[in-house]
Amino acid sequence: MESLTLTSSGIVALVATGGVVLLLGQKLYKAYVGPLSKIPGPWYAPWTDLVNTYVALTAQKHLYALRLHGKYGPVVRIGPNELLVNSAASAATIHQVKRPFPKSSWYRKFLPGVENIFNTINPEFHRRHRRLLASPLSESSLQTVFLPRIEAHFDLAISKMRHDINTQGYTDVAKWFLFLTTDVIGELSFGDSFHMLERNELNQYIRDLQGHKVVRGLRLAFGSIASSSLSGFLPGFRALRKLNERNRMYATQSIERQKALVEKQQLDPEKASSDAGAKATGFYPTLFQKMYKANDEDGETLTAKELVDDAGIFIIAGSDTPSTTLTFLVWAVCRHPEIQKALAEEVAALPEGYTQQDLKDLKFLNLVIQETLRLYAAAPSALPRVVPPSGAEIDGYWLPGGSVVNTTTYALHRDEKVFPDPDKFNPWRWENPTREMKNAWMPFGGGTRTCVGIHLAYIEIRLGVARFFREFPHAKISTREGMSDDDMKEVVFFPLSPKGKRCLVEA
């Protein structure tokens, strides 16, 4: 009888076959037997993340989520380990304060090599940074210390729009709002404005900001390639790396400038923590004041790199979002004469020298803002979180620990069971909101990772709306330069932006 002998190539073949069988077995288990197998979704979802990646890369993930929820319901499987969820109850569970589901590693792909308050997935790191940044961004601190400086920028922006209209017949509100909010966040964060409004030019800085949306799309889709040395050889990724380097340079320069100012003025942070103190010293504190103080005196310190990384995300998160909100608000209001009339009359009746409190008390203005933040939430894309190791029940499905769940504000805000006639811009729907409406409305995210800039955002939006419609009560959307509704189509990489990157208005 012939004896069985295994050659080395036979052993390799056997091990390889075993590996493939094991992998296939795992895939089959996950697809047909594992806990996620009961969750509805497209046929390919249990097998691959490719479609998910494609829709993210082409800025369509928000529409994809809306379509899939319409077809499959509130919980949809979109990848071997990934789900979309779409109910106020699931959002409350995932984004709770007590035991929040942590952010997924997807956030670290945003800016590889960078860890900041926004993209960290480390709860301790997050708590430390949030503690230091939250109090300067509180409503009272913003109003007492920062408001006078903010208001001057709004006056300048409106005068620039007026000048355009007088000289060329129209103005680009998207451009001016972006310059405005960029100048504001520059000044509040680093003690000096970026002077976009004065310069009136789409300079490299703004181009980079806009480029960042595309860059982030690429990063999120191909994160591992983007952060590898391979990326240096691929043309798209080379540009991407340059953009990232420039962004770090802006942040570093801003921090350096701020440090120099602090040293030059020998700022006493205690004295300057009130408006009166700031007037006396002639120098105003910044949102990063506490960071410097922590660096100098506190037991817990922030490294120079941490400061730069937080500065970078402030530039990105704090400029685009309020300007996009203001742009879509003006566009939506100007397309609805009855809304425009009611809003313009309300803001026209404000007293001279009106305050933030006066603006908070305006009923219709705040309804319009709430409806704008529903339909045009500035960060409406999926917010991925990881189910804790013990697992969790979401909308009747048991999800094992480690599954990734995404709440998509774009879809949540268009759930017709909660918001009847969801595509209609209707501020009056917020006059008597149902509990479901209130629970499902989350333009600023939720839980411990809710937007830290929310009060600044509200101050900017209220001021912007009031100043704009007091100056231009009869503004209308222009058709010059080929401007059309197509320019305002929603493009969503992570933040929202108008497709044409412009919104031309006549008055």
Ligand code: HEM
């Ligand atoms: C209309 C304006 C704004 C909207 C709609 C908005 C929306 C959001 C959302 C949805 C999140 C949560 C993202 C997530 O869970 O992944 C967030 C976080 C954040 N936002 Fe905003 N934002 C706005 C304005 C601002 C401003 C003005 C700043 C500048 C200070 C800012 C800074 C941040 C930061 C630093 C975070 C991360 C917070 C953390 O993880 O603790 N945002 N924002």
